[in-house]
Amino acid sequence: MTEPILETRGLTKSFGALVAGDDISIDLRKGEIHAIIGPNGAGKSTLIQMICGGLKPDAGQVRLMGRDVTGDSTASRARAGLGRTFQISALAMENSVLQNAMLGAMGALDHPWRFWRPVLARSDLRDRAEACLDRAGLLELRSRRVADLSHGERRQLELAVALTLQPRAFVMDEPMAGLGAGGSARMTEVLDALRAEAPILLVEHDMDAVFALADRISVLVYGRVIATGSVGEIRANAAVREAYLGEDA
């Protein structure tokens, strides 16, 4: 078995009496989509934050391509190849679609310490940004201000910005949230194709999408991983049915 691209070992985090992460060990291997599911308050956001650098774990490790990145900042994890999309869009709302994508391209290809030539005249950055917008289906809207985009279009832009980084692994926080049925289907298609480029750690509420996409699923309840396995195994797991699916059904 090859080395996992992204791996957590025994991640633990508590806020006062509330245990939001309890000895979480999961991994993400080449070519797969690994979905994390769990009821609200199960600690999914905390886990993502710990993986991406927004929160420091009380104990445990985050490893990216075999290297311990637990002490690194969000920015250096991003430079090491971690691409992330946000549940609530984190985009520069006053800027255009293209500008947002070019920010990603700048992060991937260059540094920001250039004070003179207009960024839009940088054809290398622009090519990368436009290619990614094209893949996310946004090329036509590149001059539009983000504040004027629909909710679904912003989700597409989230994805496009992550694509510009050409990361080694994606961490996606509910990319389907708020998309209509048609939007969900299209996003599912894009993600399905994407796993060949880089594996995806997918946190998602939309069970149809999860069952359609995931190679493996981990179930998080009260900060603990209670089960990890294939779609079939998880569907059949009694503990999962009781703790999670049972409630939902």
Add this chain to the structure above:
Amino acid sequence: MSFILIVEQVLNGLQFGVMLFLMAAGLTLIFGVMGLINLAHGSLYMVGAFAAAAVAGWTGSFLLALLAALMAAALAGAIIEMVVIRRLYATDHLDQVLATFALILVFSEGTRWVFGSFPLFLDIPDYLSGPVTLPGGIQYPLYRLTLIVVGLLVGLGLWALIERTRLGIQIRAGENDREMIAALGVDISKLYTLVFALGAALAGLAGALVGAIQSVQVGMGEPVLILAFVVIVIGGIGSIKGAFIGALLVGLTDTLGGIFLPELFKLVMSPAAATSFGSSLASIGIYLLMAAVLIWRPTGLFGARA
């Protein structure tokens, strides 16, 4: 330097700190609940002092003057909250800074328009004037002792209000979760007006109490305002406890620094140079204190993580 002098200076620092606390408590409360930065807080301090001086001159009663200061500042606070401030909650801090800066101009020049350019008279009442002798033979002004006691009582009252009353529950809820308090069925705009008026009343009270031993004049609130900012930055913005500790720290640093720094430098340089250098350093002492606290804890002693 005698023991008595040191005790007396510590009392002075305490008294200064307690008065700063009255100012800082209002500022930090308003920030904690409404997320608003209010530069015009110093103007409310001034309003309190002027109202007290006017009423004391008219009735001769210091207690009535204090009452007037509380009411005038609370009323002024409630009015500006309803007319101006409440339009600013949703906006960013930049707009708040600017609008409240504009309010300072309006208040200062407006006060000068009404009361003229000369300082007003406000004196300590007879029953609080003169020194008392403390254990150890320390002579200390009764009025300053009263200020310490009043300040501590107000602090205690504020604590009780926040921890023990229905209004306090709402205030704490407002600090933590704005949506929840609306869900509790609290009239949020009334709560905000009330909190703002409460903060203003504290500032007005401080203005009146201090006005009796200082000069009641236009612009008197501005130096105090900036000190109050330093206090709540040190204590942690939004924290009443932080404001209390921060105020005492600033009060003691400022008072003791001015006394002991020149003495300290006299050990290594000529008296004249020591006096001059020590005084210069003491005048920026509280800012150095602030910088030190910030290096150690960027959000102050009791501040939530930014």
Add this chain to the structure above:
Amino acid sequence: MKKLLMGAAALAMSATFASAEVKVGMITTLSGGGAGLGIDVRDGFMLAIAQSGRDDIEVIIEDDQRKPDIAVQLSDKLIQSERVDVMTGIIWSNLAMAVVPAAVNQNVFYLSPNAGPSALAGPGCHKNYFNVAWQNDNLHEAAGAYANSAGYGNSFILAPNYPAGKDALTGYKRFFEGDLAGEIYTKLGQTDYAAEIAQIRASGADSVFFFLPGGMGISFLKQYADSGVDLPLVGPAFSFDQGILQAVGDAAMGVVNTSQWSKDIDNPTNAAFVESFQAEYGRLPSLYASQGFDTANLLISALEKADPSDADAFRAALKAAEFDSTRGDFAFGDNHHPIQDIYAREVIKEGDVFTNKIIGVALENHADAYAAECKM
């Protein structure tokens, strides 16, 4: 009359009189902190202009807001646009230092009704600069002289930590012959003096000299009176002036202060000034009002002899200082600063109003310490 005078001033601020022959630019502090002093100087000055009956003197009044950069800008305006002949009005030494050297170098006359920084009395003196009030050290020197005559041998002295404060303590020490029990510089704008008072109490001094202008003095006096320390205080007139004495109240009673003017100086000019000022403005005149009044009268006396366009003759007329001063005898030294008596006064209560009474002369025919350094 009051309305009329203010109306004239307001008109002068906006319009230009075609008939005016002499243009006077007044830059003074009319808003913000310290506005009371500027208002007094202006009122005293305008009273004298009105009483002179001359309608060929146009006074352009500008508010410097006590900001040096505004003062410089206004001075540029008065000189460049209004082309004034004479300037006056500045209260504060730092503003004077910003404005005066440049103004007098552009051939404008400057008559100072208040600020008298040492630099302008010594090496930086100028033929077109006249100070009608004092050199800044004068009242402090007189306080030192008074302390000697009162038999004090051990003074505690304090002043704010800024140039005028240092000059004050230097001035006091220049004349005081006793020892110093302590010397402190307080923060400028400080409002609480508990710490300093505690030091005074512990120092073993037999007297206290303080220079704390404006609100600082009010705060100090109130706190001192309440502290139970009963050492005699002596200070310059600034903290005991008519404008702020009412705000100090009982705390000032009996304190000795030094001044070159007092409303009870016995001469007809002064009596008439006090009476007419009170009739005009409904308040007792202050030291600053007397200085504004004297400045205007000096100007008028010179204008009667010469026109400012004839600079040498006008300068000589100013130097002669042949006018009836509210202070009695008045003469300029070689550096164009006054040589005058400086009185010791005591704060008393007349009915409900606090005011000062002369108790003696602290320094007679006193000139300043910097005159020798002036090469003019």
Add this chain to the structure above:
Amino acid sequence: MISERMLNLTVIGGLLAVALAALVLDQPFTITLATRVAILSLAAVGLNIALGLGGLVSFGHAAFFGIGGYAMGILAYHAQTYTPLDLGLFTVAGTKSMPVIWLVAMVLSALAALLIGLLALRTSGVYFIMITLAFAQMFYYFTLSWSAYGGEDGLSIYIRNGFPGLNTLVPIQFFGICFVILCAALYLFHRLEHAPFGLALGSARQAPMRVETVGLSPMRLRLVAFVLSGAITGLAGALFADLNRFVSPTMFSWHMSGELIVLIILGGVARLIGPVIGAVLFVVLEHYLGGMTEFWKIWLGVILLLIVLFARGGVAGLLSPRKVGHD
């Protein structure tokens, strides 16, 4: 409604035209006022980099304005009195040369901005506002008691500093210097705004999380912006001191910091021309309203309130609402 480019050209051209007209009509004081506008604009353009582009509400930019002023004051004072400036390890001579003074002013302001920024940028929001304010106050109190350079009295420089080939004492020539520097700073602002740095900085203001997740550090971007901003405001301070031939602690006062923010808001936040419009309005209000009533600041306050509450794009926003996007 006019286009932004048109508005920019009109305002800048207007300022130049006023100065030239004043020259023709022999109204030197109007040229002085125009110079004041140009310098205050320059200071606010500096602040606008931090505040407009970076979203950093610095309530302490008077610190850099004052440092620039004192750099000029101290160097010129030593030149004027022929005393060397003792820096501890070595001494240097003072100077009356504007370019040297400008360089020193910018370097010192940038250094101060670096130190203040390192501390203040660890926080954000209200903390940042209060901390920057407090540090400026620290400079204020320090210079107030710094007797070597006049303390509260400040320093007077009797003759304006020199610029090679020009007579700076002639109002229009000094205006010319300030105007050219202002135009250069505006051009720099324009380039910065559209350069990669501007995009990253603007994104750090709007979506700091996003900037981090593309591998950039918002803190470093802000620090660089703050330093650039401080340097330009410092340069303005040196010019301001030269305009007045005087420097004093009031340049450090918190009213100064407040007024710089006021200029930007009056004109329009993050708008290229905003600071210039703001400075024109402020100087005109100060000059003409001040001539009409002693209590003019009440009306200034009321006007500010109205703008904050009802005209949130400032004057530039009223005249030329911002269209968005590019291409």
